Amino acid sequence: MTIDIPHFKMLLQNERERLLRELAGLGHVNPANVSDWEATPEDRDTMRADKNEAADAVEEYESRAAVEVTLENHLQNITAALERIENNTYGVCRIGGEAIEEDRLEANPAATTCKAHLEE
Ligand SMILES: [Zn+2]
Structure with a gap:
């Protein structure tokens, strides 16, 4: 049985576009490395009278950064899978070399x- 490569390529491309849109809402691409995204602090007045408000902003930035890292890791996995399609190595288990189940x-x-x- 051969796997339906165009089908999985489409799934991967759709997922890649979705992730890029989400990343664009959270941060910007590192100008020195276009595959590296950085979370940006929320665009607000940086002069803060209230210490609690400043602490909230730091916390919020940290949670955005954490989400950003998760999305970026996922994007890297998707990009690597698309590269495997181009290299004709898609759907091959990297440990045993057998075909990965279609489901x-x-x-x-x-x-x-x-x-x-499967590694947990
Ligand atoms: Zn295997």
């Missing part, structure tokens, strides 16, 4: 291992 790819098109080698 596993359906659940996670960026999967790099078969079910037997």
Whole structure:
């Protein structure tokens, strides 16, 4: 059985676009490295009379940064999967070299291992 590459390529591209849109709402691309995104602090008046308000802003920035890192890691996995499609190595378990089950790819098109080698 051969896997439906164009189908998974479409899923990956859609996911990539969704992640890029989410990242664009959270931060900006590092000008020195276009694959690196950085969270930006919320655009507000930086002169703060109230210390609590400043602390809230720091906390909010930290949570945005954490979300940003998660999205960026996911984006890297998606990009790597698209590269595997280009290299004709998509859908191959990176541990055992066997074909990854199609339902596993359906659940996670960026999967790099078969079910037997699934790492938690
Ligand atoms: Zn395997």
